[in-house]
Amino acid sequence: MEVLEFITPLFVSLAVGGTLVGIIFGAIPGMTATMAVAICLPLTYSLGLENGLALLLGLYVGGISGGLVPAVLLGIPGTPSSITTCFDGYPMAQRGEGEKAMRIGIVASLVGGLVSLAALYFFAPALADFAIKFSYVEKFLIILFALTVMAALSSNMLLGIFSGFLGIFVSLIGVYDVTDGGNGHFRLIPPGLDYWLEGGFSLLPVLIALFGLATILSEAEKGMRKGMSLSEIEVGASSRFSFSVFKGQIGNLLRSSGIGTFVGILPGVGGSAASILAYTAAKTTSRHPERFGKGEPAGIMASEAGNNGLTGGALVPLLSLGIPGDSTTALLIGAFALQGIQVGPLFIGNNGPTWDAMIVAMVIANIAMFLMMYFAIRWFALVVAVPKHILFPVILMMCVIGAYTINYGIMFDVWTLLIFGLFGWLATKLRLEIAPFIIGFILGPSAEIYFVKSLESFGDLTIFFTKSWIAMVLWVLIATSIGLSILMARRNRDTI
Numbered sequence: 001m002e003v004l005e006f007i008t009p010l011f012v013s014l015a016v017g018g019t020l021v022g023i024i025f026g027a028i029p030g031m032t033a034t035m036a037v038a039i040c041l042p043l044t045y046s047l048g049l050e051n052g053l054a055l056l057l058g059l060y061v062g063g064i065s066g067g068l069v070p071a072v073l074l075g076i077p078g079t080p081s082s083i084t085t086c087f088d089g090y091p092m093a094q095r096g097e098g099e100k101a102m103r104i105g106i107v108a109s110l111v112g113g114l115v116s117l118a119a120l121y122f123f124a125p126a127l128a129d130f131a132i133k134f135s136y137v138e139k140f141l142i143i144l145f146a147l148t149v150m151a152a153l154s155s156n157m158l159l160g161i162f163s164g165f166l167g168i169f170v171s172l173i174g175v176y177d178v179t180d181g182g183n184g185h186f187r188l189i190p191p192g193l194d195y196w197l198e199g200g201f202s203l204l205p206v207l208i209a210l211f212g213l214a215t216i217l218s219e220a221e222k223g224m225r226k227g228m229s230l231s232e233i234e235v236g237a238s239s240r241f242s243f244s245v246f247k248g249q250i251g252n253l254l255r256s257s258g259i260g261t262f263v264g265i266l267p268g269v270g271g272s273a274a275s276i277l278a279y280t281a282a283k284t285t286s287r288h289p290e291r292f293g294k295g296e297p298a299g300i301m302a303s304e305a306g307n308n309g310l311t312g313g314a315l316v317p318l319l320s321l322g323i324p325g326d327s328t329t330a331l332l333i334g335a336f337a338l339q340g341i342q343v344g345p346l347f348i349g350n351n352g353p354t355w356d357a358m359i360v361a362m363v364i365a366n367i368a369m370f371l372m373m374y375f376a377i378r379w380f381a382l383v384v385a386v387p388k389h390i391l392f393p394v395i396l397m398m399c400v401i402g403a404y405t406i407n408y409g410i411m412f413d414v415w416t417l418l419i420f421g422l423f424g425w426l427a428t429k430l431r432l433e434i435a436p437f438i439i440g441f442i443l444g445p446s447a448e449i450y451f452v453k454s455l456e457s458f459g460d461l462t463i464f465f466t467k468s469w470i471a472m473v474l475w476v477l478i479a480t481s482i483g484l485s486i487l488m489a490r491r492n493r494d495t496i
Contacts, residue, residue, distance in 0.1 A: 011050065014052075015361045015364040016058065016365075016368045017058065018040070021036060022065075022066060023063070023383075024066065025059070025062075027383040028388075029074070029077075032063060032079045033059060037063070037332070038210075038211040039208070039395060039402065042401070049339040050357040053358055054357065058364075058368070060328050060365075061366055064308055065106070065308060066079070066380070066383075067082035067085070068109070068300075072093050072101045072105065073102075073381060075089075081275050082303070082304075084278075084302070084306075085275070085300055087292065087299055088293065088298075088299035089101045089300050092300075101295075103374060105300045106369075106374050109307075110366055110370040111253045112257040112305035112309040113312065113366040116260060116308070116312030117359070117363065118312075119312055121359055124316045124319050124348065131344075135454075135468075137450075137458070137471055138471055138474065143446060145474055146439065146443065147439075148481040148482055162432070163437040163440070164436035164437065166437055167436065167441035167444060168440040168441070169444075170201065171200065171441045172200075172445070173200045173201060174189070175198050175199070202413050203442070208399050209399075209403070209424060211327065211434075212421075214422075216392050216395060216421075217421060218425055253301055255282070256281070256282060256305035257305045257309040260275070263277060263313065264309065264310040265317055278302045278303060278305065281302070282301070310325075310326065313325060314326045315358070319348060403417040
């Protein structure tokens with residue numbers, strides 16, 4: 001009966017509607033699931049937590065899945081997680097098998113989403129129960145481990161580390177609150193800005209700026225093409241789709257979904273790594289690896305199952321440890337913050353109805369994604385023709401309104417939107433990593449509190465090495481992550 005309390009027509013409509021909007025965002029090159037969630041985040045305040053999460057999770061699932069449309073039809077990934085879908089999807093479209101390729105990807109997306117959801121349902125509560133035993137020392141080391149993982153998997157190790165610690169540095173601007181172990185003094189604030197920066201930069205305008213405004217600026221810089229002709233987006237129908245194409249591919253689907261889920265659990269890695277690893281594994285284990293890159297259906301299955309496996313996996317560290325698995329789940333922290341709820345080890349136990357609502361919303365979103373895309377794929381294919389000179393002004397207006405209203409009409413939040421929007425645009429030119437920056441920004445205050453509280457409780461730095469066996473295991477993981485970072489950096493340098 002408790003489940004029926006939140007499964008209302010509004011709840012289902014928001015999950016389905018969010019999925020639809022997410023698919024549209026994912027299908028437009030340059031738009032992403034993260035951008036869709038960032039723009040719609042302010043709407044969740046008036047909807048309540050369960051209904052708001054239904055909308056955002058629908059956007060998340062739909063946005064990840066929608067990226068396969070331009071990847072197949074144009075050879076352009078709609079989202080970063082659809083990069084490897086281009087490798088085999090576009091060659092199939094050139095043979096007149098675009099519709100077949102997209103349907104293969106849609107089925108694989110459903111499998112990946114459901115496998116990752118099962119992992120979320122069974123694994124997150126167990127991890128949360130274990131994490132409850134963590135003291136301030138273990139919590140600090142968990143955050144330190146998350147930052148080293150991001151560095152290991154960034155395109156450039158040093159830039160990844162720098163970006164993460166830059167995010168932490170920016171997050172510490174403001175008053176050092178006494179309740180957090182501080183002395184109540186201002187810190188890192190330029191003269192004359194004490195009034196505005198007393199509480200630091202607000203999280204939600206920063207998120208909207210980095211994933212909304214910065215994207216608009218980057219895409220606008222490339223130019224505003226008017227749209228594509230119908231001949232450019234013809235899906236083709238020379239080869240009809242049949243479920244027999246999945247014969248012998250169950251292992252590929254499950255392995256790719258598992259890889260995507262595992263990558264999602266690693267903080268800050270992202271969907272592109274999930275799809276690349278899944279695609280590489282499928283090619284390596286295939287009896288006919290020479291077919292990959294030339295229109296091999298197994299390649300599309302691996303890519304789409306892998307990137308949709310990310311959706312549930314990325315929620316595991318968020319809900320059990322309070323650490324976002326990727327940039328989109330980092331935005332979900334903003335939804336919880338709007339409702340005054342903190343995610344972490346106690347979240348699932350203290351918010352049972354919300355946890356149930358998230359699981360149900362993910363199920364509804366995955367099923368809605370499959371039904372809408374499978375039976376209306378030709379209509380979604382037309383989305384890639386939407387002119388950006390019409391789309392971008394609407395999105396920009398939504399970003400400004402969202403930033404202004406999130407904290408009940410504070411104009412400085414609009415300036416925050418502009419400042420960090422420009423920063424996000426410049427960061428791509430400077431090759432800074434946005435995901436480590438934003439996760440460092442989110443985790444910085446918590447890391448500081450846990451570090452200070454640890455010293456207050458135990459007295460000296462040796463406690464970080466002698467507190468418990470859990471701390472020692474975490475140090476081993478941190479050392480392993482750093483070692484892999486150095487090894488990968490050397491390999492990349494040798495191959496250049």
